[in-house]
Amino acid sequence: MSASLPVTIEDIExxxxxxxxxxxxxxxVASASLSKLCGVPVSLKLEHHQSTGSFKLRGATNAVLSLTTEERARxxxxxxxxxxxxxxxxxxxxxxxxxxxCMSQLVPTNKVTEIRRLGADVRIFGNSQDEAQEEVERLVAERGLVMVPPFDHPAIVAGQGTLGLEIATQMPxxxxxxxxxxxxxxxxxxxAAIKARRPAVRVVGLTMERGAAMKASLAAGKPVLIEEQPSLADSLGGGIGxxxxxxFQMCRELLDDIILLTEAEIAxxxxxxxxxxxxIVEGAAAVGIxxxxAGKIKDIGGPIAVILSGRNVDMDLHLSVMNGETDPFREGVA
Structure with missing residues (x-):
């Protein structure tokens, strides 16, 4: 692993x-059904059990606690x-x-409602994560607010990396x-955390076919714009900037593969x-399972840990998927 990575194991610790x-x-926790299917032990990391319903609490908390008193006041x-x-x-x-x-119009209503309940000032802007980011940058310039990006920030990445430390300890x-x-x-x-502790472990990214920004960017050798589309895995939408x-650098150097899933497979x-x-998980959390x-994971050489990343799914949508819907966002349905 390169010593020049922007986030190190020391940062994560x-x-x-x-x-x-x-x-x-x-x-x-062990999954008997998936272990039988794969022929190796498969365990599920229940990160959707965090109090806010997703792994995002790790990075956001680390970022906020890393700010100065003056920055928090802004x-x-x-x-x-x-x-x-x-x-x-x-x-x-x-x-x-x-x-x-700031969120685009593609963000499900249940997520918007919960953020408002927590006392945040919510702005709905545009039809993509990239357009919502434009509003963020305008308000930063206008009001002096402190930007805490959803992913491309060392404190965010280090916070999320603590999940990897737990897996390495729980499943040696x-x-x-x-x-x-x-x-x-x-x-x-x-x-970064897993490979620092267990260098031989393969780390595989999973995402939806519709708007796989990191996959497209890695293939192009640089960050690229992609069209954001409605998906059961709505939390995985948006560009990488x-x-x-x-x-981008860390995923390029550390990930062993990125695999794409259809809407039917996510369902x-x-x-x-x-x-x-x-x-109960949202589509973005179900991509590992x-x-x-779907038989898309090859060269299984030993025990597998699957991260279930979030549970903040619209329950009417969840019910429709449980009842057999495979693509509620296909043209003419949503």
Whole structure:
């Protein structure tokens, strides 16, 4: 692993000490059904059990606690597809700071409502994460707010990396980690932590076919713009930023692969999580299970850890998927 990476194992360990007591160390539980399917032990990292319903609380808490008193007093701001906004609103409120969250019109209503409940100033702007980010930058310039990006920030990546430290401790013989990927904050942090502790472990990113920004950027050799589209994995939407400074480099150097899932495969992952594992997760959290069910994970050499990243799904949408819907966003349906 390159010594020049923007986030190191020391940064992640420091984040772990900083956020201790503010987030929970989530369980890693064996899945009998997936272990039988794969022929190796498969365990699920229940990160959706965090108080805000997703892993995002780790990075947001680390970022807020890393700010000076003066910076917190100015207020924090971020663009979000929902889960980062909820986590940042929660972390800011706990420290007496005001959060402003900018989201596109694609963000599900249930996520917007919860962020407002936490006292954040919510701005709905544009039809993509990139357009919401434009509003963030305008308000930073106009009001002097402190930007806390959803993924491309060392403190965010270090906070998310604490999840990887937990997996390495909970499953010392882990051979592969399956991690949802969007902008790369979670994947970069987990990969940095896992490979620092267990260099031979394969870390594989999973995302939807519709708008796989990091996959397209890595293929192009640089950050690129992609069209954001509605998906069951809405939390994985959005670009990685053309001026990406942290996660593109880390994902390029640390990830072993990125695998794409269809909407039908993601729906199958959600159904398996509910029916077999008794866990309610959003589409973005089901991509690891989906990849295993679809037979898309190759060269399985040992125990697998699958990260279930969030539970903040619209329950009417969840019900429709449980009842057999495979693509509620296809033309003419949504």
């Amino acid at each position: 420091a984040a772990g000490r900083r956020i201790s007591g503010h987030v929970i160390a989530t369980p890693l 207020g924090v701001i971020a663009a979000s597809t929902g889960n980062h906004g909820r986590a940042l609103a929660h972390a800011a409120k706990a420290e007496g700071a005001v959060a402003t969250i 013989d882990v051979a592969m980690v399956l991690v949802p990927i969007s902008g790369g904050g979670l994947a970069a942090g987990v990969a 053309l001026d990406n400074r942290v996660t 199958a992952g959600m159904r398996h999580s509910y029916r077999q594992e008794r866990e 989906a990849a295993l069910l």
